[in-house]
Amino acid sequence: MLVGSIAVGLWLGFMAILITCALIYKVYEEQQIRQVNSALRQMGEVFQTTPARPQVDASAQMFEQFNQNQAKRQRDQAEAQAQTAKEQRITSPQCRFWMQQHTTAPTEKSQESIQKYCE
Numbered sequence: 001m002l003v004g005s006i007a008v009g010l011w012l013g014f015m016a017i018l019i020t021c022a023l024i025y026k027v028y029e030e031q032q033i034r035q036v037n038s039a040l041r042q043m044g045e046v047f048q049t050t051p052a053r054p055q056v057d058a059s060a061q062m063f064e065q066f067n068q069n070q071a072k073r074q075r076d077q078a079e080a081q082a083q084t085a086k087e088q089r090i091t092s093p094q095c096r097f098w099m100q101q102h103t104t105a106p107t108e109k110s111q112e113s114i115q116k117y118c119e
Contacts, residue, residue: 089118 095118102110
């Protein structure tokens with residue numbers, strides 16, 4: 001009878017410890033879940049209150065850059081052509097002739113001819 005009482009006491013003690021541990025775990029788990037839920041709720045509020053940035057259309061931006069580069073290239077090309085044409089006029093035989101004439105005997109006619117052939 002003593003052995004049976006000790007066995008029942010041990011079994012009841014073991015069951016009491018087991019139930020206590022289960023209750024503590026359940027309370028701890030619920031507390032963790034509440035903390036996680038509150039953290040998620042706070043994060044959701046933070047993400048919802050931030051203003052959305054306007055979406056920049058990358059293709060429109062690239063197209064704008066392309067147009068700017070194209071316009072710059074055309075301006076550079078026009079300047080190069082104008083410079084080349086000016087150099088050709090200055091090195092032309094008529095321009096050199098009238099420059100020489102104007103250097104030797106400056107007259108109004110030579111000045112007009114220089115403006116006509118050289119500029």
